[in-house]
Amino acid sequence: MSKKLLEVSDLSMRFGGLLAVNGVALQLKEKEIVSIIGPNGAGKTTVFNCLTGFYKPTNGVIRFNGEEIQGLPGHEIARKGVVRTFQHVRLFKEMTVLENLLVAQHRHINNNFFAGLLKTPSFRRAEKEALERAKFWLDTIGLTDLANRAAGNLAYGQQRRLEIVRCMCTKPTILMLDEPAAGLNPKETEDLNNLIRQLRDEFDVSVLLIEHDMKLVMDISDYIYVVNQGTPLADGKPAAVRDNPAVIKAYLGES
Numbered sequence: 742m743s744k745k746l747l748e749v750s751d752l753s754m755r756f757g758g759l760l761a762v763n764g765v766a767l768q769l770k771e772k773e774i775v776s777i778i779g780p781n782g783a784g785k786t787t788v789f790n791c792l793t794g795f796y797k798p799t800n801g802v803i804r805f806n807g808e809e810i811q812g813l814p815g816h817e818i819a820r821k822g823v824v825r826t827f828q829h830v831r832l833f834k835e836m837t838v839l840e841n842l843l844v845a846q847h848r849h850i851n852n853n854f855f856a857g858l859l860k861t862p863s864f865r866r867a868e869k870e871a872l873e874r875a876k877f878w879l880d881t882i883g884l885t886d887l888a889n890r891a892a893g894n895l896a897y898g899q900q901r902r903l904e905i906v907r908c909m910c911t912k913p914t915i916l917m918l919d920e921p922a923a924g925l926n927p928k929e930t931e932d933l934n935n936l937i938r939q940l941r942d943e944f945d946v947s948v949l950l951i952e953h954d955m956k957l958v959m960d961i962s963d964y965i966y967v968v969n970q971g972t973p974l975a976d977g978k979p980a981a982v983r984d985n986p987a988v989i990k991a992y993l994g995e996s
């Protein structure tokens with residue numbers, strides 16, 4: 742049986758009078774793709790923000806590899822191997838495509854100020870490895886020819902893919918994607934679907950996905966959690982969730 746990586750129980754987040762997340766529980770096992778879905782404002786991104794240390798949850802336990810991580814600062818959670826993309830593209834748009842991937846690895850390269858200043862052999866080696874890793878990921882997503890282009894000048898779908906491999910440069914255990922298909926055309930969404938599967942199959946990441954594109958969610962997810970107004974509504978395998986009357990009602994009730 743595959744190992745549980747992430748275990749969340751009774752997670753709540755209150756903003757003043759608003760209980761944005763109310764008793765959410767979820768699990769993610771090794772090499773699984775798990776989605777969180779729900780109508781607009783359901784609390785999905787707030788769950789991500791709690792898991793990645795952007796918010797300190799009001800209540801609940803978040804275990805990563807058995808260790809409680811709720812309330813830890815974001816950089817510590819990222820260092821443990823839990824990394825994310827955002828709902829809106831957050832690349833360094835003025836920097837080149839390649840530079841965006843190098844910056845992501847600064848922690849590995851610049852870990853010692855004097856080593857950097859003196860360009861010691863270990864520093865040079867780390868720099869070389871970072872460059873090789875960046876080139877590898879550019880090749881994987883077919884952006885090698887655009888390595889020296891400003892990231893902001895890439896097509897939107899390319900920017901989305903670049904953001905994902907920027908996370909991969911830090912060798913994550915859990916990759917969290919917040920609406921990665923938003924704004925993509927059907928071909929780009931298909932490419933995204935293949936990329937996520939490739940990352941899981943070849944690079945052993947486990948994926949937590951927030952997504953509104955139901956075709957993608959139903960196709961790619963091993964398991965789905967549905968939240969509505971901050972509260973867990975249903976969870977199960979894609980077919981069971983798709984046919985769940987409460988889920989259908991929550992979505993149809995939205996329009």
Ligand SMILES: Nc1ncnc2c1ncn2[C@@H]1O[C@H](COP(=O)(O)OP(=O)(O)OP(=O)(O)O)[C@@H](O)[C@H]1O
Pocket residue numbers: 756759761779780781782783784785786787788828
């Ligand atoms: N920092 C904050 N301060 C106050 N309220 C917030 C904050 N962040 C989120 N909220 C509120 O919490 C609720 C849940 O928002 P959240 O962004 O988590 O929903 P979502 O399910 O990700 O929505 P969408 O699908 O539209 O992105 C909303 O009512 C939102 O206005």
